[in-house]
Amino acid sequence: MTKPVLEVTGLYKSYGALQVTRNVSLDLKPNEIHALIGPNGAGKSTLIGQIAGWITPDEGAVFLNGEDVTHESVASRSRKGLGRSFQVSSLAMEISARRNVMLSVQASQGSSFRFWKQTKSDAGLRDTAGSWLQKVGLGGREDIAVSELSHGERRQVEVACALALRPKALLLDEPMAGLGPAGSAQLTDFLEEIRREIPILLIEHDMDAVFRLADRITVLVSGEAILSGSVDDVRSSALVREAYLGEEA
Amino acid sequence: MQRTDAVPQPATLPGLNRETIVNGMVVAALLALPLWAFSVGEDYYVNLASLITIFAIAGVGLNFAIGQGGMVSFGHAAFFGIGGYTTGVAAFHSFEETLFIAAPLAVSGTNQMLLIWVVAMALCGIAALAIGAISLRTEGVYFIMITLAFAQMIYYFAISWPAYGGEDGLSIYLRNQLPVMNADHPFTFFSVCFVLLLGVIFISAHLSGSRFGAALGAARMNETRLATSGINPFPVKLTGFVISAMITGLAGALFAELNGFVGPSMLSWHRSGEIMVFVILGGVGRLYGPVVGAALFVLLETYIGEWTEHWQLLLGFALLGVVLFARGGVVGLIAGKPRHD
Numbered sequence: 001m002t003k004p005v006l007e008v009t010g011l012y013k014s015y016g017a018l019q020v021t022r023n024v025s026l027d028l029k030p031n032e033i034h035a036l037i038g039p040n041g042a043g044k045s046t047l048i049g050q051i052a053g054w055i056t057p058d059e060g061a062v063f064l065n066g067e068d069v070t071h072e073s074v075a076s077r078s079r080k081g082l083g084r085s086f087q088v089s090s091l092a093m094e095i096s097a098r099r100n101v102m103l104s105v106q107a108s109q110g111s112s113f114r115f116w117k118q119t120k121s122d123a124g125l126r127d128t129a130g131s132w133l134q135k136v137g138l139g140g141r142e143d144i145a146v147s148e149l150s151h152g153e154r155r156q157v158e159v160a161c162a163l164a165l166r167p168k169a170l171l172l173d174e175p176m177a178g179l180g181p182a183g184s185a186q187l188t189d190f191l192e193e194i195r196r197e198i199p200i201l202l203i204e205h206d207m208d209a210v211f212r213l214a215d216r217i218t219v220l221v222s223g224e225a226i227l228s229g230s231v232d233d234v235r236s237s238a239l240v241r242e243a244y245l246g247e248e249a
Numbered sequence: 250m251q252r253t254d255a256v257p258q259p260a261t262l263p264g265l266n267r268e269t270i271v272n273g274m275v276v277a278a279l280l281a282l283p284l285w286a287f288s289v290g291e292d293y294y295v296n297l298a299s300l301i302t303i304f305a306i307a308g309v310g311l312n313f314a315i316g317q318g319g320m321v322s323f324g325h326a327a328f329f330g331i332g333g334y335t336t337g338v339a340a341f342h343s344f345e346e347t348l349f350i351a352a353p354l355a356v357s358g359t360n361q362m363l364l365i366w367v368v369a370m371a372l373c374g375i376a377a378l379a380i381g382a383i384s385l386r387t388e389g390v391y392f393i394m395i396t397l398a399f400a401q402m403i404y405y406f407a408i409s410w411p412a413y414g415g416e417d418g419l420s421i422y423l424r425n426q427l428p429v430m431n432a433d434h435p436f437t438f439f440s441v442c443f444v445l446l447l448g449v450i451f452i453s454a455h456l457s458g459s460r461f462g463a464a465l466g467a468a469r470m471n472e473t474r475l476a477t478s479g480i481n482p483f484p485v486k487l488t489g490f491v492i493s494a495m496i497t498g499l500a501g502a503l504f505a506e507l508n509g510f511v512g513p514s515m516l517s518w519h520r521s522g523e524i525m526v527f528v529i530l531g532g533v534g535r536l537y538g539p540v541v542g543a544a545l546f547v548l549l550e551t552y553i554g555e556w557t558e559h560w561q562l563l564l565g566f567a568l569l570g571v572v573l574f575a576r577g578g579v580v581g582l583i584a585g586k587p588r589h590d
Contacts, residue, residue: 073476074477078476078477086473090473091471092470093470099463106464107479112460112464112485114459116455118459119462120458162477
């Protein structure tokens, strides 16, 4: 059995009387796309928050490459190989796409406590960032301020930022949201391509994309993982149909 | 696309955009005033230029925290005052020929400015490390309030310390000394302040352009992005806060020399507000903004204050105008939006 790259065991999280995560365990193996689906309010965001490090779980643990990172900061998890994109792009809007990716590149190269050398004449830093942007299909758009880019392009910048850290696992939170059909198809192709290098935990509402991409699907309802299995398992499950796909299936 | 200037940039002078020209003119004006005053023997105006220069240094310090790091500190008077008191206390012990600390090791006063500056900046750095370590756990209006609270604590501490004048402050009877030159001479002292101002502006610009500066800027624009990129925002911001405090502390040390006096007013929250006014009036995040802001402040105070004590009403209108219509401050108004590469 292959060792999971990312593993979550027995997570619990409550806000007062409200249990938002109830005994959730899941893992992500090499070369795999594992989709996490669930209706609104199922606790997907809270779960993602705990995996990425913004929220500390009440119980349970998060392992990255076998290492317990439950109490590590967001930045430390990123450096250790957890790349992520956000539901609503989170970038520094005033500066260029390249400048955003350069932050990831400088983090991956080591310390940010370098006070003298100017980044604008640091060819290594600039070109590395540029090549990541080219890889996600933003060649020629590197030096445009992020605020001037479209939603789809911002998503691509975020993915470039994540890739620049040479992640071991990617956590993509609704990457298709706000993309048109063409953009969505393009991103699906791209994810197909990078999955061979980096496994992806995909949170997505676009069921076509999920069914096309995912090797495994975990269904989250009311904070609980009610089912984890193959695409066919999920499609044929009466439980899932009732709880989630009801109106769509 | 980012806004580009209507005037095409000559290819041979890539750095010479409108802001660079404005900056050059500001520096030239700041140098011209005391040069003229010196040539006609008007020491008063030389000292006025020194005051502007010193306030500008304080503003450059705060501007690094606000403009680069997004840390709106309302307590920078603490560092201005610590710088001032370092000068005052060192001079006091040097003049009285007493010891500052007797045991476990003897520390005497000194009248050497260079040494005083180093000590002042070091003390401000330590104070900022402590204040920042606590304050930077908060954000927004809470950060403003907690930095204010720390500054007020130091203010009341100074008031209740009778050995150094308490409420009355401390006079510096002889200006401290510099090697080679005569710091007592107004124009020499101005020149020293002027060189230091250019120095801190250069350092501030250089730090902003470094990897550290890129991280600090990202902490201002989007902390989530910075953390997700694998850089922990807290130590970056704390370092930025310490650097900012050290620069403002240097200004405090010079201010005490200029006035020959330190008092608790250097530490008061009015002073924090004034330093913030320099920054906002000139243009937050603009390299020479604090120079313009400090100059406008001092000139308004001097010339409008001459015929009405309500000169601050005018300052209020100026600030209102800047906040409402010119968010980039006066520099932004003249030079246009800042350019990013």
